[in-house]
Amino acid sequence: MNPILSVESVGLLAPGLAGWTASRAILAGEAPYIAAPMPMPVAALLPANERRRVTNLVKLALHVAQEAIVQACRDPQTIRTVFASSGGDSAVLDKICVALTLPDRPVSPTHFHQSVHNTTAGYWSIATGCTQPSISLSAYDGSFMAGLREAAALAWTETAPVLLIAYDMPQPFPLAERRVIIAPFGMALLVNPEPNERRLAMLRLTQTAVSAASPSADPELETLRIGNPAARCLALLQAIARPAGQRVALVDDGGMGLKVEVTP
């Protein structure tokens, strides 16, 4: 199988990284990175009643997914999706765990159905009318790499474009004391095994033993990269943003890594 993927578009939202168009120069090192506060997106895709009910994590993921779809001029109904998140919606899990300590354990039915890891995938498919296959996964700090590998396997075996969404949020107290995620980070990549004129970059994936992940050269971006599992994509996004491309290594803490050769 030809280990090539074309990147058609990127969706991005994090402090100081407000969308791919606004962030490209920062990631390419042509403009300074300033970790400005990040306003939460509104989940414009959803009907008003659902918009009020969904959590910030869902809004973040839907926002970057939509950005990537719009940038690539794709019909979302035709696109398979891979949702990668280390911890899922800990704000919802926190509410359930608190309810379970109260008399009669009043777990909210809404919180319960929002507690599944594929909640975001469910909202996405309902909002877009997409009946294509979708998967939601976790590999702790390796969640982005696992998502990229699954997206590649899906794209190559189906010869079809795939939308990969990686997203994680700081956990609420008291869980935050045991899992430090420093800032929200959402990212979407639309990859295609068949390159077209819209491509931002080409990725060549090689699975191999990797001793350490490629860091970000910018110290503040590096802090963000290691401070949120979804942000482990930053070195790769920086390579995509640069006109010359480069090699990027991704790894988790116990398995094989990926070397990604990024070319224009």
Place this chain on the structure above:
Amino acid sequence: MAMNPLAMSACTVTNALGRGVAAALTALQCGATGLRRCDFEETDLNTWIGRVAGLEEEPLTGEFAAFDCRNNRLAWLALEQDGFSAAVDRAIVRYGADRIGVFIGSSTSGIRATEIAYSERDPVTGSLPTHFDYQHTHNLFSVVDLTRRRLGLTGPAFTVSTACSSSAKAFAVAHRHLQAGFCDAAVVGGVDSLCLTTLYGFNALGLASTERCQPWAAGRDGLNIGEGAGFALLEWAEPGDERVLLLGYGESSDAHHMTAAHPEGAGAVLAMQQALTRAELRPDQVDYINLHGTATPLNDAAEDRAVLRVFGPHTPCSSTKGWTGHTLGAAGVTEAVFALLALEHGFMPGTLNTRQIDPALGAGVILDHQRRPLHTALSNSFGFGGTNCSLLFGRRIDR
């Protein structure tokens, strides 16, 4: 062209029926349920559960002590059965530890550890107790992390978490990863254990039955939560392979509602049709269907419509939830192993607890155990968020 089939070269299950495949086979063949009145910890719910006996007395110790929680104990217990880890050892010799993937489905992982930690919060600061280890218990990846360390595997690994289709989708993930060349074999599985989140959550949704669940019955009023773990070792089938093979799989999304299945089962139809297409089989070549069959009024009605549309009223089908309860993220692999047992031993389990089929439903549901040689069996798994997966198992088909 039909997809390259995968051979199930080893498998194991542990659930309310007992530890290992033999206990499940005996219970399936003699119609003995594993369900009991809910007696989980200090719950006060009027429902039935499928509980694995003895987990409370078998903590993880030594180098795996950090992983100790109900879910990981269940995973560990299952890995000890049926010579599964020895089969993986042989696969390591054949392929290398870095060429074997680990893909496990779980919906709630070790959240029970977090529930306990919340009940022990510091009254002054609100902090969780120091013994609580989020990464190795609650986090979804912990069960995969434990499994790959226990088995000594370093290939691609992640947890699939798509509610009740999770461990069925793990089979599809494994096929993709082998096909793409990321690995040469894969350990797939599913592990979900009893916790207050699911017991009280399904109760809040009004979906937990006060009786033993009765799939396809006229008076069915909900599901019973069960816990379970199952694993399978998958590798490419060889010429003349006599083992049970994964011949096809199908995945889809309902795009309809977060908790209610599409009323016509539209997503389920897509998943079943895709599995047939991948296997290059006609509907009449499927001998038996293991239904998702949770026994909630809407789920069974939607699945019934979908099965009727794809297969018509004559293909024999049954739900085994009356034996195990609904093991959520472990249901896919549990029922994949049941399908394998049906194929290997030539029988179709009935639909336990159901005495009379809802006259509004039309699929070919069988209530009683039947002995018959089978060549193919389809297994359905559907979940919250409108996620659907169908797996098609069978012997190699001579075309």
